[in-house]
Amino acid sequence: MPLAGPTIEPVSIQPLSPTTRSTPRRHSERGRSERAELYAVLDEALICHLGVVLDGAPVVLPTCFGRLDDTLYLHGSSGASSLRAGHGTPVCVTVTLLDALVYARSVFSHSANYRSAVVHGTARAVTDTDEKLAGLRAVVEHTTPGSWLHARQPTKKELAATGVLALDLAEASVKIRSGPPIDEEPDVEAGTSWAGVVPLRTSFGAPEPCPLLPPDTAVPPHVLRRRAVS
Amino acid sequence: MPLAGPTIEPVSIQPLSPTTRSTPRRHSERGRSERAELYAVLDEALICHLGVVLDGAPVVLPTCFGRLDDTLYLHGSSGASSLRAGHGTPVCVTVTLLDALVYARSVFSHSANYRSAVVHGTARAVTDTDEKLAGLRAVVEHTTPGSWLHARQPTKKELAATGVLALDLAEASVKIRSGPPIDEEPDVEAGTSWAGVVPLRTSFGAPEPCPLLPPDTAVPPHVLRRRAVS
Numbered sequence: 001m002p003l004a005g006p007t008i009e010p011v012s013i014q015p016l017s018p019t020t021r022s023t024p025r026r027h028s029e030r031g032r033s034e035r036a037e038l039y040a041v042l043d044e045a046l047i048c049h050l051g052v053v054l055d056g057a058p059v060v061l062p063t064c065f066g067r068l069d070d071t072l073y074l075h076g077s078s079g080a081s082s083l084r085a086g087h088g089t090p091v092c093v094t095v096t097l098l099d100a101l102v103y104a105r106s107v108f109s110h111s112a113n114y115r116s117a118v119v120h121g122t123a124r125a126v127t128d129t130d131e132k133l134a135g136l137r138a139v140v141e142h143t144t145p146g147s148w149l150h151a152r153q154p155t156k157k158e159l160a161a162t163g164v165l166a167l168d169l170a171e172a173s174v175k176i177r178s179g180p181p182i183d184e185e186p187d188v189e190a191g192t193s194w195a196g197v198v199p200l201r202t203s204f205g206a207p208e209p210c211p212l213l214p215p216d217t218a219v220p221p222h223v224l225r226r227r228a229v230s
Numbered sequence: 231m232p233l234a235g236p237t238i239e240p241v242s243i244q245p246l247s248p249t250t251r252s253t254p255r256r257h258s259e260r261g262r263s264e265r266a267e268l269y270a271v272l273d274e275a276l277i278c279h280l281g282v283v284l285d286g287a288p289v290v291l292p293t294c295f296g297r298l299d300d301t302l303y304l305h306g307s308s309g310a311s312s313l314r315a316g317h318g319t320p321v322c323v324t325v326t327l328l329d330a331l332v333y334a335r336s337v338f339s340h341s342a343n344y345r346s347a348v349v350h351g352t353a354r355a356v357t358d359t360d361e362k363l364a365g366l367r368a369v370v371e372h373t374t375p376g377s378w379l380h381a382r383q384p385t386k387k388e389l390a391a392t393g394v395l396a397l398d399l400a401e402a403s404v405k406i407r408s409g410p411p412i413d414e415e416p417d418v419e420a421g422t423s424w425a426g427v428v429p430l431r432t433s434f435g436a437p438e439p440c441p442l443l444p445p446d447t448a449v450p451p452h453v454l455r456r457r458a459v460s
Contacts, residue, residue, distance in 0.1 A: 003370050051281040058322040059322050075234065107384055108385075116292050136234045152336040153337055154337055195439070195443055199435035202431070207426050208429065209425070210410040
C-alpha cells in the first residue's frame with residue numbers, strides 16, 4: 001500500500017489457489033505456512049469488506065464474518081441485496097489489518113505496513129438449518145467470543161430471517177508489508193528527512209453496560225477477556 | 231452490521247446523490263450536515279477499500295486515499311490492474327470506522343457500532359501533472375500529515391511511474407450505528423444475559439526510527455503530532 005510511489009513494493013504474495021498449492025510438492029510445509037498466514041490474518045480481523053457486482057457495477061460493503069476450517073461465513077451487512085447478489089455469483093472478500101504508517105525520506109517511498117487477505121470465489125446462500133446455525137455461531141464467536149452460549153440463541157423465526165453466505169477459502173492471497181521504509185541511497189545519504197515507522201494499535205475500551213441493565217450486574221468473563229486479547 | 235440478526239437495524243442512511251440532495255430545497259441545512267458527515271467519516275479513516283470489476287468478477291483491494299473538496303484521490307494498492315480497471319469504469323470506494331462491538335441479550339440482536347461511507351462512481355486516471363501532484367499531496371497529507379513538505383518531493387520520473395485515480399463524491403451514502411444494544415422486551419425482562427457495548431480504539435504507538443538514520447536524529451513535530459491526534 002504505497003502512498004505515492006509505484007505499485008511495486010516489498011510485499012510477499014502467497015497465492016493459495018489449489019493450482020498453485022498443488023504444484024510444488026516438495027514445499028508442502030510452505031503450503032501449510034501460507035495457509036496458516038491466511039488463517040492468522042482472517043482470524044485477527046474484526047470485519048471484512050464484501051464485494052459483489054450489482055448491475056455491472058461493484059458494490060463494497062463492510063460486514064462481520066467467521067471462519068470454520070476452510071469456509072468463510074458472512075452475514076449481510078446492509079440490505080439483503082448484497083446477500084442476494086452474492087449467492088451463486090462471484091464475490092471478493094477482503095480483510096485488511098493496518099499495522100503502521102511508513103514515513104520515508106522521499107514522498108515516493110512512503111508506504112504502510114499491513115497484512116491483507118483477498119478471497120475470490122462463488123458464494124452460496126446457506127439454507128441447511130444446521131449449517132446456518134454453525135455459520136452464525138462462527139460469525140458471533142469470531143466477533144464476540146463467548147456470546148453464543150451466554151446470550152439467548154436464535155429462534156426458528158429469527159433464523160429464517162437471517163441470511164448467511166458461505167465462501168470456500170480455495171482461491172485466496174495474502175499480502176504482507178512490514179519493516180522500515182525502503183529509500184533510495186541518495187536520499188538516505190542526504191540525511192535531510194526523518195524516516196521510520198509509526199505503529200498502529202487497535203484496543204478495546206472498558207465495557208459500557210446497557211442502560212436497561214440492573215446497576216449491579218457484573219460484566220461476564222467472556223466480555224472482560226475480549227479486552228485482554230487486544 | 232448485525233452479527234446474527236436480520237439486515238434491518240437502527241442505522242441512519244443519508245443518500246448524498248445529487249438527485250436526492252437537490253430535491254428537498256427546504257432542507258438545505260440537512261444537505262450540508264449530511265455532506266459534513268461524509269467528510270468526517272472519510273477524513274478520519276486511514277484506508278479505504280476500492281472495488282472494481284475485472285472479467286465480470288469483483289475485486290476489492292485496500293488502498294490509501296485523500297480528499298480535496300468533493301474529489302477523492304486514490305493510489306493503486308497492489309498491481310496496476312486495479313488502477314487500469316478503475317479508469318473509466320464503475321468503481322466503489324468504501325471506508326469503515328469500527329467504533330464498538332455491541333453485546334445484546336440475544337445472539338440475534340448482537341451488532342457493531344460503526345460509521346461507513348460508500349462512494350459509487352466512474353473513476354478517471356489523473357494525467358494532468360498539476361492535478362496529479364495535488365492528488366498525491368492529498369493522499370500523502372491525509373495519511374501522513376506533514377510529510378509532503380518534509381520529505382523529498384517526487385521527480386518527474388517518479389511522478390510518471392505513479393498512478394492516481396480521481397473519483398467525484400457525487401453519489402455517496404453514509405451509515406452510522408451507535409448506542410447500546412436494542413433487545414426484545416422479553417429478553418430485557420428475563421435478565422439472564424449481560425448486554426452492553428465494548429468500544430474500540432485505534433491509537434498510534436511511539437515512532438520507530440529507520441535503522442539507517444543517525445542515532446541522535448530527532449523525531450520531527452509532524453510525526454509526533456500524528457500520535458496526539460488518535
